[in-house]
Amino acid sequence: MTILQIIFLLTAxxxxxxxxxxxxxxSMVHAALWLILALAGVAVVFILLNxxxxxxxxxxxxxxxxxxxxxxxxxxxxxxxxxQGHTVSKTWWAAALSALVMLTGLLVMLLQAPVRGAxxxxxxxxxxxxxxxxxxxxxxxxxxxxxxxxxSVLLVxxxxxxxxxxxxxxxxxxxEER
Amino acid sequence: xxxxxxxVALLLGVGMLxxxxxIAANWLLSPKKPNAIKQSTYECGIETVGxxxxxxxxxxxxxxxxxxxxDIEAVFLFPWAVxxxxxxxxxxxxxxxxxxxxxxxxxxxxxxxxxxxx
Amino acid sequence: xxxxxxxxxSFIGSQLAAWLTGLGLAENWVSxxxxxxxxxxxxxxxxxxxxxxxxxxxxxxxxxxxxxxxxRVGPYGIFQTVADLLKLVTKELITPxxxxxxxxxxAPLLAVMSVVGLWAVIPMAxxxxxxxxxxxxxxxxxxxxxxxxxxxxxxxxxxxxxxxLGAFRTVALMISYAVPMALALLVxxxxxxxxxxxxIVLAQKGLPFLLLAPVAALIFFVSSIAxxxxxxxxxxxxxxEIVAGFHIxxxxxxxxxxxxxxxxHAFTISALTAVLFMGGWRGPWAExxxxxxxxxxLVKTSLVYFVVIWIRGSFPRIRIDQMNALNxxxxxxxxxxxxxxxxxxxxxxxxxxxxRLLTHLAGNALLIFAAAAGxxxxxxxxxxxxxxxxxxSKAEAPAG
Numbered sequence: 001m002t003i004l005q006i007i008f009l010l011t012a013x014x015x016x017x018x019x020x021x022x023x024x025x026x027s028m029v030h031a032a033l034w035l036i037l038a039l040a041g042v043a044v045v046f047i048l049l050n051x052x053x054x055x056x057x058x059x060x061x062x063x064x065x066x067x068x069x070x071x072x073x074x075x076x077x078x079x080x081x082x083x084q085g086h087t088v089s090k091t092w093w094a095a096a097l098s099a100l101v102m103l104t105g106l107l108v109m110l111l112q113a114p115v116r117g118a119x120x121x122x123x124x125x126x127x128x129x130x131x132x133x134x135x136x137x138x139x140x141x142x143x144x145x146x147x148x149x150x151x152s153v154l155l156v157x158x159x160x161x162x163x164x165x166x167x168x169x170x171x172x173x174x175x176e177e178r
Numbered sequence: 179x180x181x182x183x184x185x186v187a188l189l190l191g192v193g194m195l196x197x198x199x200x201i202a203a204n205w206l207l208s209p210k211k212p213n214a215i216k217q218s219t220y221e222c223g224i225e226t227v228g229x230x231x232x233x234x235x236x237x238x239x240x241x242x243x244x245x246x247x248x249d250i251e252a253v254f255l256f257p258w259a260v261x262x263x264x265x266x267x268x269x270x271x272x273x274x275x276x277x278x279x280x281x282x283x284x285x286x287x288x289x290x291x292x293x294x295x296x
Numbered sequence: 297x298x299x300x301x302x303x304x305x306s307f308i309g310s311q312l313a314a315w316l317t318g319l320g321l322a323e324n325w326v327s328x329x330x331x332x333x334x335x336x337x338x339x340x341x342x343x344x345x346x347x348x349x350x351x352x353x354x355x356x357x358x359x360x361x362x363x364x365x366x367x368r369v370g371p372y373g374i375f376q377t378v379a380d381l382l383k384l385v386t387k388e389l390i391t392p393x394x395x396x397x398x399x400x401x402x403a404p405l406l407a408v409m410s411v412v413g414l415w416a417v418i419p420m421a422x423x424x425x426x427x428x429x430x431x432x433x434x435x436x437x438x439x440x441x442x443x444x445x446x447x448x449x450x451x452x453x454x455x456x457x458x459x460x461l462g463a464f465r466t467v468a469l470m471i472s473y474a475v476p477m478a479l480a481l482l483v484x485x486x487x488x489x490x491x492x493x494x495x496i497v498l499a500q501k502g503l504p505f506l507l508l509a510p511v512a513a514l515i516f517f518v519s520s521i522a523x524x525x526x527x528x529x530x531x532x533x534x535x536x537e538i539v540a541g542f543h544i545x546x547x548x549x550x551x552x553x554x555x556x557x558x559x560x561h562a563f564t565i566s567a568l569t570a571v572l573f574m575g576g577w578r579g580p581w582a583e584x585x586x587x588x589x590x591x592x593x594l595v596k597t598s599l600v601y602f603v604v605i606w607i608r609g610s611f612p613r614i615r616i617d618q619m620n621a622l623n624x625x626x627x628x629x630x631x632x633x634x635x636x637x638x639x640x641x642x643x644x645x646x647x648x649x650x651x652r653l654l655t656h657l658a659g660n661a662l663l664i665f666a667a668a669a670g671x672x673x674x675x676x677x678x679x680x681x682x683x684x685x686x687x688x689s690k691a692e693a694p695a696g
Contacts, residue, residue, distance in 0.1 A: 182427035185334065186417075189415070189426060193409035196408070197553045197556075198405055200552075200553070201389075201405075201548075201550055204389060205389055208388045210388065244475070245471040245474065255482055256433070256482065259482050262489055267644070270640060270643050274639065277635065280632075293621070
């Protein structure tokens with residue numbers, strides 16, 4: 001067992017534990033905090049796979065932006081801290097059954113794939129060249145320029161949609177002041 | 179390949195350990211006399227009324243959302259900036275288009291008046 | 297083997313490595329122990345530096361306010377901070393009832409960890425760098441925001457309405473100002489062609505980026521001050537405002553850790569500004585004599601830190617709605633425009649063969665002119681609106 005494998009197993013165990021606590025916490029705020037731990041675990045796994053750019057992107061976008069937004073949205077609702085009561089629904093057996101079916105399907109697919117050995121495949125060691133190629137690919141007319149521009153349109157659409165959805169919050173506040 | 183990250187992990191660990199040691203020293207050296215009044219919630223000397231829970235304004239959500247959008251935009255622009263030296267002018271203009279579209283989104287939010295704090 | 301005077305850092309490193317290998321340890325363990333020693337030294341040095349920083353700030357702010365500042369404890373009051381620390385250490389740690397214990401105790405540790413972690417990527421000399429990772433600039437953005445998370449945890453777990461409100465306002469402010477900071481950070485990456493901090497310093501050969509992109513440097517500086525939460529943006533920890541913000545329920549050294557984190561963060565962003573925009577350790581003979589490089593780095597960082605303290609002592613506090621308006625209506629659009637201007641100017645200068653510095657300065661001057669014109673138009677519109685309101689209320693008053 002190499003050091004890398006030990007670190008990976010530890011991180012994976014922590015991430016799974018945090019993910020479990022996300023769905024079983026009675027308090028939504030606690031669930032959001034466990035989510036942050038799970039996302040940090042994923043970032044560590046990215047580093048172990050030599051995908052350092054993705055690891056920092058994971059921390060910068062998921063933990064710093066999206067997790068904070070989730071906590072703010074959770075606080076916008078009522079009953080966030082105290083909890084809504086029992087979190088298990090009546091039809092839990094159906095959910096468990098479908099999860100089991102999906103797990104079996106995934107295991108069958110993974111076991112049939114060619115096994116590469118104990119170590120994960122590594123990206124080209126020259127990270128600088130990799131980043132440069134990624135940057136060039138994003139604006140190259142033959143490669144990813146269209147998804148690049150469409151991504152910006154998508155982000156603006158998300159912003160506009162969220163403003164329209166949150167509009168009543170502002171209108172109501174304006175009326176209250178009058 | 180992972181060597182610099184080991185240092186990062188060690189420094190982050192040291193960054194958590196040193197304050198932890200300092201706070202432990204504080205805990206050892208401090209008097210411990212818990213008292214119902216000392217431990218009650220602080221509100222400038224007035225008694226607390228109601229639950230310690232506030233409902234936030236919509237403005238917090240809008241700021242968080244716009245931050246998410248611009249954070250993702252910055253993340254998209256970082257590889258482009260790294261590859262800048264090897265790009266031609268039209269490629270730079272494509273990224274400028276990307277930025278302009280997002281600036282238009284910000285201008286929409288401004289006109290809609292959701293950037294006010296009140 | 298380099299001599300001690302030419303390159304003290306590599307010299308000490310290689311001596312230590314030779315001694316450890318002489319003890320019979322394997323290669324991996326030697327490098328691991330060296331890195332552990334380095335991390336401990338860096339973390340301790342940076343935290344002990346905070347004593348000096350707090351003292352310097354108190355003296356300088358006092359002089360700006362025409363008084364002396366601490367001058368009793370030790371020569372010129374240097375040991376004042378040590379005395380304060382000793383006092384804080386013996387304070388009782390009062391935990392409020394109903395507080396969430398794990399986030400409550402974790403928050404100060406996270407705040408300090410995020411600031412200390414930033415020092416891993418700051419190049420202090422040609423051979424003195426903690427970790428030369430390829431994504432250094434993005435690492436700064438991400439680790440810097442872990443401090444925001446610490447503040448959020450502190451507010452959420454304190455079981456106190458005002459701590460909650462203060463924490464959310466602080467977090468809203470910090471994430472708002474993180475946008476122009478990230479956009480301004482793109483400019484040195486653009487000009488240097490790499491995200492590694494050492495590469496950015498190396499690319500400032502002959503021309504610091506401060507001259508090539510003054511607008512971006514200014515925006516990074518201002519939004520970093522807002523991120524740290526120092527005056528004039530320190531509304532959220534002002535005692536006359538929201539009690540004490542998110543750290544109401546913290547006592548003793550737990551509060552002390554938030555305090556230390558804030559001062560250290562101010563020094564860290566001074567170091568970042570010096571490295572990214574002023575050339576870091578660059579200076580005459582810095583490559584041959586690395587200790588000189590370290591000296592240049594310290595001088596530049598102290599200069600920027602002095603400006604930070606100067607700003608603190610000179611400006612009044614800004615209201616929170618003014619802070620947000622300033623960010624979203626002025627600083628972010630200017631940051632976006634600055635990025636566009638620098639990107640286009642660099643390529644245009646390259647293709648047309650125009651002198652690089654002049655093109656950039658012209659572009660930035662145009663940008664500043666446009667921003668000033670925009671501000672003037674905004675101010676005129678606001679004044680017209682308030683005049684209309686005054687006229688309307690005056691028209692109502694005699695009638696009513």
